[in-house]
Amino acid sequence: MSRAARLAIAALRRAAGGLLLLVGATFVIYITIRSAPGDAIDAISPMGTPPDVKARLMEEFGLDRDPFTGYIAWLMRSLFGDFGESLVFSPGAPVMEVVLPAFGRTLLLSASALVACLILAILAALLLGEPSRRQQLLTGPLYVATAAPSFVVAVVFVQFVNWGIKAFLVEGGYVPPSWYPLEMYTESLVPYVFAGLTLIAGDGLFMDFFNSVRADLNALRNAQFIAAVKAKGARTLGHIARNMVMPLLSGYAARLPIVLGGVVIVEYVFTLDGGGYVLLEAARERDFPVVVGLSVLFTATIIAVNLLTDIIRALVDPREVAHGG
Amino acid sequence: MSPLLSVEDLVIEFDTARGRRRVVDRVSFDLAPGEVLGILGESGSGKTMTTMAVLGLVAGEPGVMGGSITLRDGDDEIGLLSDLEQVISRKGKRVSKNCRKWRRMVHARMRPLWGRMMTAVFQNPRHSLDPLMTVGAQVEESIALALPDLTAAQRGEKAVDWLDRVQMNEPGRVHGSYPHELSGGMCQRAMIAVALARRPKLLIADEPTTGLDTTVRAEIVELFRALLEEERRSMMYISHDIREVLYLADRVIVMKGGRVVETETAENLRLGRGQRADYTAMLLSAADLPSGAAA
Amino acid sequence: MGDSRLRVGLYLSGTVVGLVLLLGVIAPFVPYDPADAVDYDQLLQAPGMGHIFGTDGQGRDVAMRLLKGTEAFFLPGLMAAALATVFGALCGAVSGYAGGWLRGGVLGTMQLIDTLPRLVFIILVCTILNPSIYLIAFVAAVLFVPSIATVIRRRVEALGSEDYILAHVAHGFRPVRILLYHILWLQCRPLLIRQATYVFGYVLFVEVALSYLGDYGVQEPDPSWGNMVAQARGLRGVSAWPWAVPAVAIVVTIAGFLAFGNLLARADEEEVR
Numbered sequence: 001m002s003r004a005a006r007l008a009i010a011a012l013r014r015a016a017g018g019l020l021l022l023v024g025a026t027f028v029i030y031i032t033i034r035s036a037p038g039d040a041i042d043a044i045s046p047m048g049t050p051p052d053v054k055a056r057l058m059e060e061f062g063l064d065r066d067p068f069t070g071y072i073a074w075l076m077r078s079l080f081g082d083f084g085e086s087l088v089f090s091p092g093a094p095v096m097e098v099v100l101p102a103f104g105r106t107l108l109l110s111a112s113a114l115v116a117c118l119i120l121a122i123l124a125a126l127l128l129g130e131p132s133r134r135q136q137l138l139t140g141p142l143y144v145a146t147a148a149p150s151f152v153v154a155v156v157f158v159q160f161v162n163w164g165i166k167a168f169l170v171e172g173g174y175v176p177p178s179w180y181p182l183e184m185y186t187e188s189l190v191p192y193v194f195a196g197l198t199l200i201a202g203d204g205l206f207m208d209f210f211n212s213v214r215a216d217l218n219a220l221r222n223a224q225f226i227a228a229v230k231a232k233g234a235r236t237l238g239h240i241a242r243n244m245v246m247p248l249l250s251g252y253a254a255r256l257p258i259v260l261g262g263v264v265i266v267e268y269v270f271t272l273d274g275g276g277y278v279l280l281e282a283a284r285e286r287d288f289p290v291v292v293g294l295s296v297l298f299t300a301t302i303i304a305v306n307l308l309t310d311i312i313r314a315l316v317d318p319r320e321v322a323h324g325g
Numbered sequence: 326m327s328p329l330l331s332v333e334d335l336v337i338e339f340d341t342a343r344g345r346r347r348v349v350d351r352v353s354f355d356l357a358p359g360e361v362l363g364i365l366g367e368s369g370s371g372k373t374m375t376t377m378a379v380l381g382l383v384a385g386e387p388g389v390m391g392g393s394i395t396l397r398d399g400d401d402e403i404g405l406l407s408d409l410e411q412v413i414s415r416k417g418k419r420v421s422k423n424c425r426k427w428r429r430m431v432h433a434r435m436r437p438l439w440g441r442m443m444t445a446v447f448q449n450p451r452h453s454l455d456p457l458m459t460v461g462a463q464v465e466e467s468i469a470l471a472l473p474d475l476t477a478a479q480r481g482e483k484a485v486d487w488l489d490r491v492q493m494n495e496p497g498r499v500h501g502s503y504p505h506e507l508s509g510g511m512c513q514r515a516m517i518a519v520a521l522a523r524r525p526k527l528l529i530a531d532e533p534t535t536g537l538d539t540t541v542r543a544e545i546v547e548l549f550r551a552l553l554e555e556e557r558r559s560m561m562y563i564s565h566d567i568r569e570v571l572y573l574a575d576r577v578i579v580m581k582g583g584r585v586v587e588t589e590t591a592e593n594l595r596l597g598r599g600q601r602a603d604y605t606a607m608l609l610s611a612a613d614l615p616s617g618a619a620a
Numbered sequence: 621m622g623d624s625r626l627r628v629g630l631y632l633s634g635t636v637v638g639l640v641l642l643l644g645v646i647a648p649f650v651p652y653d654p655a656d657a658v659d660y661d662q663l664l665q666a667p668g669m670g671h672i673f674g675t676d677g678q679g680r681d682v683a684m685r686l687l688k689g690t691e692a693f694f695l696p697g698l699m700a701a702a703l704a705t706v707f708g709a710l711c712g713a714v715s716g717y718a719g720g721w722l723r724g725g726v727l728g729t730m731q732l733i734d735t736l737p738r739l740v741f742i743i744l745v746c747t748i749l750n751p752s753i754y755l756i757a758f759v760a761a762v763l764f765v766p767s768i769a770t771v772i773r774r775r776v777e778a779l780g781s782e783d784y785i786l787a788h789v790a791h792g793f794r795p796v797r798i799l800l801y802h803i804l805w806l807q808c809r810p811l812l813i814r815q816a817t818y819v820f821g822y823v824l825f826v827e828v829a830l831s832y833l834g835d836y837g838v839q840e841p842d843p844s845w846g847n848m849v850a851q852a853r854g855l856r857g858v859s860a861w862p863w864a865v866p867a868v869a870i871v872v873t874i875a876g877f878l879a880f881g882n883l884l885a886r887a888d889e890e891e892v893r
């Protein structure tokens with residue numbers, strides 16, 4: 001069988017596995033809904049919901065049936081993107097219309113933070129090379145810095161930014177330069193930039209990334225085949241770059257759940273209108289269809305990214321397909 | 326004839342948990358053009374570190390601490406360690422070395438020499454090839470460096486030709502295979518093809534048969550012999566197996582505990598002529614060869 | 621030389637861990653009524669004799685709230701760490717040692733749990749069920765089982781083909797004993813220590829994060845390190861103490877636990893070798 005055919009089969013198998021995982025994960029979410037104490041419908045609807053809306057919710061979530069058929073009915077709607085209508089957050093609007101644009105912003109924010117983090121980590125690892133003795137002494141304090149949860153980093157950021165701006169306004173009479181394209185704080189990129197920085201610095205994301213990239217890079221530099229490439233007088237850069245793709249990808253996939261958790265908090269702190277912010281607001285107002293819709297979207301994102309990295313890995317590494325994965 | 330490579334008073338040291346340890350202690354030897362020099366010694370005798378120093382690939386700190394290594398390139402003589410004193414500083418009894426600077430200097434010096442002057446085949450053939458590239462592509466990489474004017478198609482033909490010359494069955498199929506699809510012996514053949522396709526003046530084989538099955542080892546040794554008979558090459562063959570070394574080498578140096586204990590022609594060793602150092606005598610008698618008169 | 625640095629790190633992080641354990645143990649026995657503590661004559665005092673960490677926006681002693689705040693995460697964190705480690709070790713050992721449908725089933729379940737976005741799922745659970753910190757800790761423990769199981773499974777798989785384990789099998793030791801004692805206890809102990817401290821750190825993180833967000837964690841006036849930081853939003857840079865103290869406490873505690881787990885594991889590994 002040709003390599004392309006084997007690749008296609010492996011990709012299909014993984015896609016099927018991903019779909020199965022999505023079904024399983026949504027089942028977990030559904031069972032969680034059904035496990036509400038007392039009457040599930042009271043647990044999932046806001047106070048003072050009119051009876052006709054309650055009836056509609058009952059039907060949408062299949063609460064009037066046994067858990068299994070109820071799940072199937074709910075899944076069939078959900079898989080086609082029908083998560084019902086928002087109750088409180090944006091009453092009457094289909095959940096997908098409320099949630100998708102916000103979730104898109106969340107994805108953009110986390111993806112750019114991850115990419116920036118990756119580039120910074122690679123640059124730092126290249127620049128610093130093997131850890132010297134002096135650097136090893138620094139690891140202790142750095143360790144403390146990496147343990148800061150994203151919201152602590154965010155609070156510190158907000159404090160200092162407020163401080164800085166206040167200082168400018170009072171003492172310097174701050175006037176934005178004419179080329180400055182962003183309006184302060186409203187509808188501008190500034191909070192997004194800060195949110196991205198917070199994501200990178202918080203939850204140990206950067207240090208974690210940097211440490212693993214550096215360890216992988218140094219292991220690779222000392223690998224025997226790199227010595228062999230050197231000894232024959234060829235450039236090692238291409239060989240190292242290609243062999244770094246795999247560890248980077250797995251690192252990327254492994255840290256996605258952390259970033260998706262961090263983004264929820266960071267959006268809340270910087271009041272960015274993203275999926276995490278909507279999730280928390282909807283949860284507060286007990287707008288259940290929106291909460292569930294977002295949970296499914298977050299889960300689906302993790303599955304999709306894992307699937308994508310698996311496929312890229314199969315494309316880059318011939319050993320992956322050979323094992324039949 | 327002046328030697329292609331001469332090593333004099335080479336000293337290599339490493340820092341360990343129990344202080345600094347000298348792994349190569351004032352080792353000296355010469356290698357004439359067209360000569361096969363065998364380096365024989367048990368593991369830990371410093372033979373691999375000596376060859377790594379010649380290649381400029383000593384990993385670990387501080388590494389090379391003294392001596393000289395001279396390569397003859399046509400009429401030029403290149404001292405690989407001529408700048409060593411610049412990075413070594415002495416404070417009383419403490420001798421320290423700026424390893425980062427030294428690594429950069431070695432890189433700059435070796436870059437034009439690697440491949441053209443010498444290249445190497447290592448132990449653990451499975452780890453010597455880039456796992457993400459086909460074997461053919463890696464042989465072609467060498468060919469492109471040795472003969473930059475060839476077209477892609479010519480390079481492909483030559484690569485298959487090289488794989489055939491290292492006695493690979495189905496060289497065409499191997500050309501498109503990845504290293505993990507090959508056995509250890511086949512990986513080592515591929516590695517030899519990669520090294521020879523680069524056309525080095527000196528080939529260094531560092532325990533090329535370690536980790537291979539007995540029958541495969543014999544095949545690899547036979548392959549080296551056949552390649553040497555086909556064309557006279559300068560080579561360093563490092564092994565802990567006295568039979569392999571005596572079979573391939575013209576001259577042998579025996580190392581133990583970081584020192585050279587004996588330098589002798591292979592013929593004299595084979596025939597048991599002359600005086601033997603105790604250690605060599607022991608190796609010879611362990612291999613059921615005439616051990617000659619003890620020194 | 622590396623040895624002495626390891627020991628210094630171990631002492632430093634051990635002090636942090638010991639201090640947090642001490643605070644966690646004595647906190648329940650210290651009487652504290654949040655309503656009584658309000659004192660409008662002593663708003664936002666800087667650290668001094670009467671209040672070693674100053675007072676907050678309602679004149680409450682920050683040090684006292686810091687102490688009582690440990691109640692929110694201490695026992696739940698220990699519980700979650702124990703639960704996640706035990707179940708993670710078991711699932712990892714089973715999936716690494718057994719074959720067939722058992723292995724497939726455990727692996728599938730682990731993969732399933734691992735795809736759930738942790739914080740989002742915890743928030744979902746909190747909207748449905750009555751949110752209590754013990755529930756949150758339990759969910760966090762379940763969510764961490766797969767990552768522990770994966771680490772253990774890799775180790776078990778690697779060890780399964782080691783000669784001395786095969787020798788144990790040949791000597792006729794019972795598989796359960798080999799698995800529980802020779803593999804899990806002797807070989808995986810450093811890994812388990814590391815993972816357990818990690819889970820504890822995560823529960824602390826979730827607790828303070830949820831309390832910070834304000835809906836599911838500890839509610840004012842009861843203290844939590846998270847809602848203490850949250851009050852910074854109202855203070856607008858008037859005084860940094862009320863939020864800086866708990867923020868530093870959070871960071872130092874998480875770092876201390878992570879470092880302690882790592883260093884203890886490394887020391888254990890070196891001893892085994």
